[in-house]
Amino acid sequence: MDSEAIKQSLKGSRLRCTPQRYAVMAFLMRQNRHSTAAEIFAAVNRVDPRSSRATTYNNLRDLVKAGLVRDVAVEGRAARVEAKGVRHHHFICDRCGMVEDIEWYNVPRPASGSLGRRVLRECELIFRGLCTKCAPARGSRRVS
Amino acid sequence: MDSEAIKQSLKGSRLRCTPQRYAVMAFLMRQNRHSTAAEIFAAVNRVDPRSSRATTYNNLRDLVKAGLVRDVAVEGRAARVEAKGVRHHHFICDRCGMVEDIEWYNVPRPASGSLGRRVLRECELIFRGLCTKCAPARGSRRVS
DNA sequence: CCAAGAAATTAGAATATATCTAATATGAGA
DNA sequence: TCTCATATTAGATATATTCTAATTTCTTGG
Structure with a gap:
């Protein structure tokens, strides 16, 4: 679909396009929902079980820092994250x-x-x- | 100061006025700031070291439920809490x-x-x- | 195409935050 | 004052997130 667009935005933010990072980004864009880190970790590994929890958090941190993803705090719950659209x-x-x-x-x-x-x-x-x-x-x- | 007011609002919410609960409420009103559970726990025990972490959380939960206190989620940080004014x-x-x-x-x-x-x-x-x-x-x- | 090196990944340990347990204590109405 | 529903406690447990340090992998320049 817009796999090329994802690659471009990663490159534009000077983030290497690794399979794990790509998968996080693709999942968030496809879903168009607000997901928890645990949901993302599970979903990404369901397809290709090669990502660790730490990597998921690292990537989310980097994507937020790059402005491609946004953090949404929810009272009494795990934080959620969304692709910035x-x-x-x-x-x-x-x-x-x-x-x-x-x-x-x-x-x-x-x-x-x-x-x-x-x-x-x-x-x-x-x-x-x-x-x-x-x-x-x-x-x-x-x-x- | 408004110790009577605190007692009244607790009573109005059918919450017993225990020293620990009163201290949480008094601290939040006095401070007029948004505090984390850890800060509240520390502050209350500094004055009178008789409250446990569980009690602090229990009381905050009850006070929120009663509508006397409000939860504020902050991205990437411990939740904060404020007296509703x-x-x-x-x-x-x-x-x-x-x-x-x-x-x-x-x-x-x-x-x-x-x-x-x-x-x-x-x-x-x-x-x-x-x-x-x-x-x-x-x-x-x-x-x- | 390959080598080099910066950047990313990993498992698991560590930390931070919050809730649960079940035994004990206590405020406040009768 | 007595009673008992309600609250408190220490510590264990659960959940969320970050750290560590060894290993792997994108990507750029040759």
């Missing part, structure tokens, strides 16, 4: 920890002064609630 | 993991339909960047 906000399920994307839209900046002398890099919205799998019987949509 | 957004330092409050302001809801059948409970803004301690020399404020 089009910009979006996040929805996190209170019950199962699943992270889902919410279509991007611009949010207003804080009142000037409120940021103080902090250096702002990015800003995103986090929605919390129940995903469709965890939501109780239909018709009970509640909005805070 | 006035509503606010969060700023997380890329470098040291410190969580800081940003004055609350309303953010627009996502386009209807974008949430799908998900149940929305709350929504907050997360700003990322460098805190004043970690920011490099002054004058270099950069905004994405």
Whole structure:
């Protein structure tokens, strides 16, 4: 599919295109979901059992550093990771920890002064609630 | 100070006011910062060394469940916790993991339909960047 | 195409964070 | 004061992540 694109983005970030690293990247792009390191490790090894846990973590660290992948912390759960694609906000399920994307839209900046002398890099919205799998019987949509 | 207030909010949540639980709550309110479980455990025991790690975690879990305390996940770091006070957004330092409050302001809801059948409970803004301690020399404020 | 060397991989140990267990203690309502 | 549901404890266990140091492998330059 876009195997060439993956190779190019790795090369562009000066990361060698090893089978393990490629597999992590390909998995994340194919999935288009937010996966834990354990899920990625398992999935990559299911296809070709040649990657170690350390390598999975190393690659994720490098891919994050290179800006190809993004870390998403989830309260009370293992961290998740996603391939950076089009910009979006996040929805996190209170019950199962699943992270889902919410279509991007611009949010207003804080009142000037409120940021103080902090250096702002990015800003995103986090929605919390129940995903469709965890939501109780239909018709009970509640909005805070 | 507001020791009576703490007792009342515990009682209101049907949580017994034990010395350990009170100490956790008092510390969080006094600090008005986002602390890790380890920090809380250490601080509480510095004053009166009678609390165990398990108790600290149990109490934090119960206080979160009761809605008196809020969990804040930080990528690549131990979770942090804060006493729920006035509503606010969060700023997380890329470098040291410190969580800081940003004055609350309303953010627009996502386009209807974008949430799908998900149940929305709350929504907050997360700003990322460098805190004043970690920011490099002054004058270099950069905004994405 | 090959050699060289930087970069990446590995298994397993080590560390950090969080939860569980089951025996014991205690706050607070009656 | 008595009672007992609730809370606490030390330490073991579970889970998540990083480290170590020996080995292997991409890739570049010759």
